[in-house]
Amino acid sequence: xxxxxxxxxxxxxxxxxxxxxxxxxxxxxxxxxxxxxxxxxxxxxxxxxxxxxxxxxxxxxxxxxxxxxxxxxxxxxxxxxxxxxxxxxxxxxxxxxxxxxxxxxxxxxxxx
Amino acid sequence: xxxxxxxxxxxxxxxxxxxxxxxxxxxxxxxxxxxxxxxxxxxxxxxxxxxxxxxxxxxxxxxxxxxxxxxxxxxxxxxxxxxxxxxxxxxxxxxxxxxxxxxxxxxxxxxx
Numbered sequence: 001x002x003x004x005x006x007x008x009x010x011x012x013x014x015x016x017x018x019x020x021x022x023x024x025x026x027x028x029x030x031x032x033x034x035x036x037x038x039x040x041x042x043x044x045x046x047x048x049x050x051x052x053x054x055x056x057x058x059x060x061x062x063x064x065x066x067x068x069x070x071x072x073x074x075x076x077x078x079x080x081x082x083x084x085x086x087x088x089x090x091x092x093x094x095x096x097x098x099x100x101x102x103x104x105x106x107x108x109x110x111x112x
Numbered sequence: 113x114x115x116x117x118x119x120x121x122x123x124x125x126x127x128x129x130x131x132x133x134x135x136x137x138x139x140x141x142x143x144x145x146x147x148x149x150x151x152x153x154x155x156x157x158x159x160x161x162x163x164x165x166x167x168x169x170x171x172x173x174x175x176x177x178x179x180x181x182x183x184x185x186x187x188x189x190x191x192x193x194x195x196x197x198x199x200x201x202x203x204x205x206x207x208x209x210x211x212x213x214x215x216x217x218x219x220x221x222x223x224x
Contacts, residue, residue: 004155006155031210040217041216041217042202042214042215042216042217043156043202043212043214044214045211045212048210048211056211091155091156093156095210097210099144099146099161099163099206099210100146100158100161101210101212102158103148103155103156103157104155105153105154105155106154106155108153
């Protein structure tokens with residue numbers, strides 16, 4: 001089966017600009033996760049969806065970050081405006097309401 | 113509260129020699145435990161998972177891990193390292209609500 005697809009793979013922007021990341025989960029996976037991975041660290045959860053519903057967004061910085069999962073399939077994560085500290089790899093993962101999560105290749109964001 | 117500690121941030125082995133990556137966990141529940149591997153500029157790939165079945169878990173690419181409740185450990189091993197094993201390895205504990213807690217990672221270097 002096809003894996004989790006993310007785009008773009010790389011993004012370079014100036015600070016204060018907006019940016020969006022897209023994720024297409026594995027077909028049939030109802031649970032979708034967005035993580036942020038800072039350099040040299042493990043991923044940290046930003047938000048988890050069960051179908052269309054965001055069931056855990058406690059770690060999402062809501063002043064500048066937003067996410068949506070229309071029709072319970074694809075998802076978009078947005079940052080507006082971006083700050084220097086947002087430079088990181090943004091990972092999307094999906095699963096079938098079981099413990100196992102399958103990760104995409106990530107989007108590497110550089111904010112200048 | 114759940115937590116996971118990877119005891120070594122860097123491990124170097126010679127090609128053909130055994131690999132040992134150490135992980136200790138803390139969990140209030142019967143945990144699910146995972147090992148993931150991340151090659152440069154790639155997403156995380158599931159190596160293996162423990163979910164309260166057999167304590168010795170076999171994964172892909174010759175890796176295995178043993179769950180030891182008395183020691184709260186879940187160390188990853190491989191009998192013979194290959195150059196292609198050079199990567200970052202993450203130990204993960206799941207809280208039972210599908211939330212992953214990642215370790216800080218162990219960078220494995222394989223010397224020719």
